[in-house]
Structures are given as structure tokens and as C-alpha cells.
Amino acid sequence: MKTKKIVFLSLTVLLLLAVGLTGCGGSNKSAESAKPSASASTPATESASSSAEESPSAEAGPTLAGDFEVQYCVGGYGDSWQKSMVKQFKEKYPDVNIIESAGPKINDQMKPRWIQGDPPDLVFIDCAGGLDVLQSIKDGQLMDLTDWLKTAQNVDGELISDLLIAPAEDFGGKNYTIPFVFGSWGTFYDQALFREKNWEVPTDFDSFLAVSEKIKASGMEPYVHTGVHTGYFTGGFLFPAIVSANGDDPAILKDMADLKEGVFKSEPVMKALQQIVTLRDKGFIDKASGALNHTDSQIQFVQHKDAFIPNGLWVENEMKQDTPAGFEFGMIPSITQAPGGKYIANPYTSPIAIASKAKNPEAAKAFIQFIYSKKAAIEWAELTGALFNVKVDLNGSKASALSISASKYYSSPDLVVLPAVTNNEDVKKEWENATLALTYGKVTPEEWADRVEKAAAKARAKNKQ
Amino acid sequence: MTTKRKRSLFIASFILPTLVLYSLFIFYPIIRAIYISFFDWSGSSENMNYIGFGNFREMYSDPIIYKAIANDYFLIFWKVIGIMTIACFFAVALTRFRMRGASFYRVVFFFPNVLSIVVIAVLWRFIYNPSLGLLNDILSLIVQREVEIPWLGDSRYSLWALLPPAIWAGIGFFMILLIAAIKSIPASLYESAEIDGAKQWKQFTKITIPLIWEQVKVSIVLIVITSLNGSFAIVSVMTEGGPDNATQVLGYYLYQMGFKQYHMGYASAIGVFILVLSLITTAILQRLMKRDTVEVS
Incomplete structure (x- = not known):
């Protein structure tokens, strides 16, 4: 009788333990689903090492520092261009710690962060599930770039708005986005x-x-x-x-x-x-x-x-x-x-935008000034086979034949290029x-x-x- | 520890884990969806604007909702008829007709159930392809001229074209369910019926159907509920609701509204509506199919 009781009791304890464990598993999951931002972004986030040398950058550009987070999806254009840009940007501004939130499904992974009002600084709006630009503007998620864009120059001192093939889109007299693919x-x-x-x-x-x-x-x-x-x-x-x-x-x-x-x-x-x-x-x-x-x-x-x-x-x-x-x-x-x-x-076109709640808007702007250069545009054409939204002569570059011939079209006077x-x-x-x-x-x-x-x-x- | 306490502890150890998981993964999302359905929300920002029953009022005046409901019930109706007839026929054939290779056919007919519905839909997309597809090739052979019917692209056929894959994918499971039911009927009943001179058809209507009615009922309810919720996959892969909403169903419309047109609040309202619709439909079906249960005694 007694042994039976012991067996029964130990069984109950075992079961209770099991309950406790399953319960734990469940509540762990709930914590995860309630706050997916942390878990979702970690696997895709790569932090560029911040162990660069102390020497100040050669140019007398603004001193930039701190974390700078950029979100881009890895889709039809791959990610080699972004990786290269980040690396070069890092060399120029060694004090900036660049966080890349990237991956094929990054739009879904970052969505909770946008919902919670904790967006990255800069976002390439591309691939499935990307931000709906009109809706994001209505929701006040994107930074108004109108005034900045009027005078913004790229790293080579050229006015960015002059270089764009497709100009920044006009939303009721304001600019919130700049097209990057053309x-x-x-x-x-x-x-x-x-x-x-x-x-x-x-x-x-x-x-x-x-x-x-x-x-x-x-x-x-x-x-x-x-x-x-x-x-x-x-x-x-x-x-x-x-x-x-x-x-x-x-x-x-x-x-x-x-x-x-x-x-x-x-x-x-x-x-x-x-x-x-x-x-x-x-x-x-x-x-x-x-x-x-x-x-x-x-x-x-x-x-x-x-x-x-x-x-x-x-x-x-x-x-x-x-x-x-x-x-x-x-x-x-x-x-x-x-x-x-x-x-x-x-x-x-696919546009690029700065979040209105960006924590490091200065770095985001500097990054835009960095990538809207002719050099970066040629690199894009060579790495992706597509065109970057910057007027540049691709002759002699390794871009695809279709891209080169298309880029010629866009400078022809017999052609009306529609706005984005x-x-x-x-x-x-x-x-x-x-x-x-x-x-x-x-x-x-x-x-x-x-x-x-x-x-x-x-x-x-x-x-x- | 009293015996009573031990007893409740023991019972709780079985119920609690399920309850926790159920609440977490079923109950909470339902409540959350109902909550969201009262907001105008894009699904990607902090801004949630409370609009009360605004989403439901909009649904009331949205013609696509009505089209989707009609399409949903069209699919349900034909799926119930198609799946039940064929599954019943196969089940009876495999159990009552003493044919050779019954177990082989059982596996073959069950096979589509093992495939993902997405695979099935992609497969049938190829079959329906207007110029490279199998179906038009076969038809061309029969009528001796080139047939190029865009099955999924013409609103006259597209909804009908969704039926064969949906039915084909569903038969196996319900066939197995009915086979099990038929096998539990005592053989002596059939023997005595045979002695009394009842033919196969008589036996089917007078013995088989009444005795497997419970399973038939369950099957029909299952088909109805899974169709209301599950037509999404097939529509999403095969037509995306097109052409011009000809194959739009509530499940896909929910997805389209929530994730492609950025009205998460409206999408949630559709979800709530599907929930209500499933409950009502199930209740009505239970009523309609009520029969005196016949039990083997």
C-alpha cells in the first residue's frame, strides 16, 4: 500500500514538474511574442567593429559618432553594395558604430520596432513587406527632408538634387524620400x-x-x-x-x-x-x-x-x-x-528615407551624402546590374549592356522621363x-x-x- | 494532502498546460483581433485611431465583401458535395466491395493529404497553364484543335477551376475517416440484410449511411470550417483573388487588406466576421443534419 502511495506521489510530482516546465516554456514564448523586437533583430544585426584607430578623418566634415542603424533588405540586388558602402563609410567616420539590420525578411523583422516607435535611423524601402510610403508619412514615421535636400551636397561637393535622375518625390510640397534605384x-x-x-x-x-x-x-x-x-x-x-x-x-x-x-x-x-x-x-x-x-x-x-x-x-x-x-x-x-x-x-524606383524618430539623424544624412556620389553609383551598377538614381556616365564601367544603353536613353532630349x-x-x-x-x-x-x-x-x- | 486535493491536483496537471497554451495561442489572438478591429490602424505604426464600429460599417458597404462571402459559400457547397460523394464512394468501394489491392488505393487516395496545400496549388497552376498546361493539351488532343482556355484568368471559369484541387486535396482524409466508421459496423448486419435480399444500394442507404451518420456530420462541419479559414492558401497561390476579384474569398481579402493595402484594423474586422460566420454556419449545419442517432445495439 505504502509503496503504491509513494509511486503515486512521485508521479504527481513529476507531472507537476512537467506542468511547471511547460508553463515556463509557454510564458517564455509569451515574453518573446510580446517583445519580438529584441529577438527578431539580433540574428540579422551585425555590428561593425568599432575598434578603428583614433586618428580624425582626413576631411574636415562634421564629427560624427555614436550608433547608426541602417535597415536594408537583401533581395534582387543582393547586399554587396550596401556592405561595401558601410565599410567605406566606416573608414571615413571611424567613430560611428554602424549597425546593419539586414536580411531577406528584414521588413517583417523590423516591423515591431516601427510599431513601437523605435525605428532604425535610415531605411532602404524595398522588397516585399516594406513600408508603405504614403501611410508612413501619414503616420509621421518619416523625416521631412525638404529643406535639407535643397542644399545637401554629396561627399564630392555636388548638389545631390542636381544629380538625381528621378527627383525626390513631392508629397504635398514636401520631400520625405529619395529614390535610390532607378x-x-x-x-x-x-x-x-x-x-x-x-x-x-x-x-x-x-x-x-x-x-x-x-x-x-x-x-x-x-x-x-x-x-x-x-x-x-x-x-x-x-x-x-x-x-x-x-x-x-x-x-x-x-x-x-x-x-x-x-x-x-x-x-x-x-x-x-x-x-x-x-x-x-x-x-x-x-x-x-x-x-x-x-x-x-x-x-x-x-x-x-x-x-x-x-x-x-x-x-x-x-x-x-x-x-x-x-x-x-x-x-x-x-x-x-x-x-x-x-x-x-x-x-x-525604390526610395531611401530617414525615420522621424531617428536617434542619429546626422549620421543618416552623412550616409546619404556619402552614397549619392558618382563613384557609389558606378559601384552599384557594377555590383547589381541595375542603375543607381544618380546621373553618371557608365561607359567603360562593368555595368550590364542593358543598363548602359538604358542610362543613355535617360539623357536623350527625345524622351520624357516621368516623375516617380x-x-x-x-x-x-x-x-x-x-x-x-x-x-x-x-x-x-x-x-x-x-x-x-x-x-x-x-x-x-x-x-x- | 487530502484525497480530494490530490485528485484536483491530478486533474489540474492535465488541464493546465493545455489551457495555458490554448489561451496563449488561440484565445489571446482572438481577443486581440477583436480589439484591433475597432481601430483604424495601418499595421506598421504607433498610431491607432479608435473608430468604434467604423470598420464594420465599411464592410457593410464594401461590395467585395459580399462577393467574397458568395465565393466562400460557393466553394464550401461544392467542396462538401464533391468531397463527401467521392470520399463516401471510395470508402464503400474499399471496404464493402472486396476488391483487390484495396490497401494500395487507400494509400494512393490519401497521398494528396501528405502534400502541402501550396505544393498542390502550384501543381495545379501548371496543369491549368493556358499554353503549356496539361489540361489544355489533353483537350486539344480530344477536340483536334488548339485549346487555349485561360482557366484561372477568365472570370467565367476561375472559381470553378479552384474546385478540383481543393476537392482532390480533401478526399483522402475524409475517406479514411469514413473507412474507419464503416469498418466498425458489425458484418452480421450486412449478412442478414443480404439473406433478406437487400442489394448493395439498399445496404448502403439503409445500413451504412445511418450508422456512419455521426462521422458524416463531423466531416461536413470540418470541411465547412476549414474552407472558411483555409481557402486562403489555394487562392493566394493560384489567383491572388483575381481576375478582378472573381475568386476573392474572405480569407484572402483579409490578407490583402492587412498586408498589401495596409488596413490592419479593417483586416481584423474581416477576421472577426469570419469567426462569427463560422459559428453561425456550424450552428445551422448541426440543426439541419440532426437525425435520430442510430446505434448498433
Whole structure:
């Protein structure tokens, strides 16, 4: 009897211990989930060693010291450029302790810090899950850089605002962000194929229709896009078309971003939508498009199922593995202008920003002055194959051929470079949905305009709150 | 230590860990979601603006919500019919028809359950691919001309196209559930029915169905609940709610609102709505499927 009791008791104790331990495990987890900032940032944070020599920097720049935290994601552009910049910056300002919060998922990992009001000093807004610029400005998370940017010079003494290809975006007269990547949407085709078939590369909408007719007759589909991410089609086709129809005046894009009443019903927009209708009615848009995500559509394109695709400059790099030998990427900035009209280059950019609650804004500003130099821009082009948002001559550098030829485009007078605009996400989603519906004939241009105007009205009401 | 105390201690040792974990990972998030649903919050800043029932009022006037509800119930309805019919058929075939290789088929039919739903969705994306996909290739062979139907890109087919993968992925689990139920029915019942001259169909409707009704009920409720919460994965991989919201479901709309359009408050309100909807649906289903329980005595 007694032994039985002892056994029972010891079992109970064991169980209780187990309970206690599980409980502990649970509460540990709760502590973690309540305060994930510490645990989330540690694995990705790398602190550059602060054991540099005491000697003051050669230039008589401002004396900078203390911790300086920079957040950047490791995505399509890799991180070798940022690593190199940090290293060089460190050499120049040895008293600054640079904390790099970086990684492929850094946007998610840093989110709790932004929510808690403990953001890093400088942030590269890029990759999935990055800050929504408009929302962050509304929430007061980004520093107003308007006045600083007017006079800010880079390390070589050049005015930064003069160097930018795409100027800092205007948010109600203020600047909060500076674009750092510069790329362009456009219409891509295979130069080798066009030579072989003797097709003319289109220079305007009429010649585009003419060559599409030939392509269709040859049994190939002329134009494919990704219906799952309609932003490629609006970026490469619709927006340039709207600006062309507006007499090459890009101000209309700003009006669209500002959700001005009636802008989505205005004549330039309706004209551009009519061009989509033309494409659709002639059967030039591959019917498959609606079902394709970006990879699917790009595969169709490199496999010569389709002749044209709206895309970004990164496409050559992205499809390297799947591109058949002999394929030569060619890019036309826009195909929607009237004969004799100017090309429209619609840029895509990713911006950099300083947090309004930055603890070391001076270092953040110095870092911006450091990276917006021609030397850094060349290094970016060589390391990432993309363009940095600084006007620089890439000839003789190791940048990719597409980048070099694209960088030449942007200094040409026959080309209108559109400003970078950030659009309201709700309204953007609605016009993307409506645009896809338009390519299938599910809505008319008038219905498109009504839908988007309605979404804009709703967003306007929300902004007033 | 009194016996009573020991007893409660013993019981507590079983209940407490579960309770703690349950509260932490299920109950707290639900409460938190309800709390957030009363705020206008982007999900990435300190600013949370209390707006009471504002998010719910907005949902009331949001046409996409209605579309998503309709799509959700469309999927649920056809999934219940599809999965239950096929699972029932397989279960009966594998237990009652004394066919050869039954265990082989059991494994084969269960196989999709082992795969992640994401893998299944990616697989079916390839099958549906308009110009490179298997389905259009087969159709082209049959009709002797090139078929290029964009299954996932045309709002006429896209929602229907989500059904086969969803059903295919669901059959195995419920088939196993029903097999177990059928196997627990005493063989003597079938024998006497056979002697009385009852054919397979009679046996199925008069013996099998009444005796496995409990399991059928559980299966249907499970399908309904998992569909309301779980259509997200398949929609996210296959269509992202497109084209033009044709395949939008509440689960994906929640994600889109919260993480792509930065309305975390609104997303939480949708989450609360899904919770309420699941509760109501389950209650109604329990009512509808109430039957006198038949027990083997």
C-alpha cells in the first residue's frame, strides 16, 4: 500500500514538474511574442567593429559618432553594395558604430520596432513587406527632408538634387524620400527574332499595330502581360499612354496620385484606355495573360509564344536561367505615342528615407551624402546590374549592356522621363482590377473610369479622417 | 494532502498546460483581433485611431465583401458535395466491395493529404497553364484543335477551376475517416440484410449511411470550417483573388487588406466576421443534419 502511495506521489510530482516546465516554456514564448523586437533583430544585426584607430578623418566634415542603424533588405540586388558602402563609410567616420539590420525578411523583422516607435535611423524601402510610403508619412514615421535636400551636397561637393535622375518625390510640397534605384518600365522584345523575321521595331502606336498584325499572321501572339500582377501592364503601357495623350505632360500622374476629382474620367485617360480597347479588339493581347503571374508570362515571352511584353529593366537578369541561347533583350520605352511623338520612360524606383524618430539623424544624412556620389553609383551598377538614381556616365564601367544603353536613353532630349509617384494602394488595386477586366471586355472604358473615380472618392474621404 | 486535493491536483496537471497554451495561442489572438478591429490602424505604426464600429460599417458597404462571402459559400457547397460523394464512394468501394489491392488505393487516395496545400496549388497552376498546361493539351488532343482556355484568368471559369484541387486535396482524409466508421459496423448486419435480399444500394442507404451518420456530420462541419479559414492558401497561390476579384474569398481579402493595402484594423474586422460566420454556419449545419442517432445495439 505504502509503496503504491509513494509511486503515486512521485508521479504527481513529476507531472507537476512537467506542468511547471511547460508553463515556463509557454510564458517564455509569451515574453518573446510580446517583445519580438529584441529577438527578431539580433540574428540579422551585425555590428561593425568599432575598434578603428583614433586618428580624425582626413576631411574636415562634421564629427560624427555614436550608433547608426541602417535597415536594408537583401533581395534582387543582393547586399554587396550596401556592405561595401558601410565599410567605406566606416573608414571615413571611424567613430560611428554602424549597425546593419539586414536580411531577406528584414521588413517583417523590423516591423515591431516601427510599431513601437523605435525605428532604425535610415531605411532602404524595398522588397516585399516594406513600408508603405504614403501611410508612413501619414503616420509621421518619416523625416521631412525638404529643406535639407535643397542644399545637401554629396561627399564630392555636388548638389545631390542636381544629380538625381528621378527627383525626390513631392508629397504635398514636401520631400520625405529619395529614390535610390532607378529603373524603367518598357516594352521588351527579342532583337534577334525581329531581325530574323524582318519585323520593324515599333516607334509609335501605329507602327506597333502594324507589326503586331504581321506577328499575328505568322502564328505568334503579339503581346502578353501578367494579369495576376497588372501593375506591369499599367506601368509599361497605360501610364505612358496617358502621358502621351496629355501632350507629354506628366503632371497628370501627380493628379492621379493626389486623387483629384475627375482625373480618371479626363480625356487623356479615356484616350489611353481606348488604346487598350484597340489592342483587345484586334486580338493582339494574348488571352492567356489573365491567368499568368509574372514568371509565367516571362516564360511565355522567352519561349517565343509572344513577341512583346511590358516589363522592367530587371527582366533580363531575372530570366537569365530560362532564356534560350541567341535571345537578345531589347527595350522600347513606350509604344503608345502618336507617330513623331516623344518616347515616354516610366521609371520604377525604390526610395531611401530617414525615420522621424531617428536617434542619429546626422549620421543618416552623412550616409546619404556619402552614397549619392558618382563613384557609389558606378559601384552599384557594377555590383547589381541595375542603375543607381544618380546621373553618371557608365561607359567603360562593368555595368550590364542593358543598363548602359538604358542610362543613355535617360539623357536623350527625345524622351520624357516621368516623375516617380507613389499611388494610394486601394485606388491602385482598383484600377489594376479594372484594367484587367477591360482587356477581357468585361468593362467599358466608361465603367473603368466610374469604378476608379468611386475608389478615389472613398480614399479621399478616408484621408480626411 | 487530502484525497480530494490530490485528485484536483491530478486533474489540474492535465488541464493546465493545455489551457495555458490554448489561451496563449488561440484565445489571446482572438481577443486581440477583436480589439484591433475597432481601430483604424495601418499595421506598421504607433498610431491607432479608435473608430468604434467604423470598420464594420465599411464592410457593410464594401461590395467585395459580399462577393467574397458568395465565393466562400460557393466553394464550401461544392467542396462538401464533391468531397463527401467521392470520399463516401471510395470508402464503400474499399471496404464493402472486396476488391483487390484495396490497401494500395487507400494509400494512393490519401497521398494528396501528405502534400502541402501550396505544393498542390502550384501543381495545379501548371496543369491549368493556358499554353503549356496539361489540361489544355489533353483537350486539344480530344477536340483536334488548339485549346487555349485561360482557366484561372477568365472570370467565367476561375472559381470553378479552384474546385478540383481543393476537392482532390480533401478526399483522402475524409475517406479514411469514413473507412474507419464503416469498418466498425458489425458484418452480421450486412449478412442478414443480404439473406433478406437487400442489394448493395439498399445496404448502403439503409445500413451504412445511418450508422456512419455521426462521422458524416463531423466531416461536413470540418470541411465547412476549414474552407472558411483555409481557402486562403489555394487562392493566394493560384489567383491572388483575381481576375478582378472573381475568386476573392474572405480569407484572402483579409490578407490583402492587412498586408498589401495596409488596413490592419479593417483586416481584423474581416477576421472577426469570419469567426462569427463560422459559428453561425456550424450552428445551422448541426440543426439541419440532426437525425435520430442510430446505434448498433
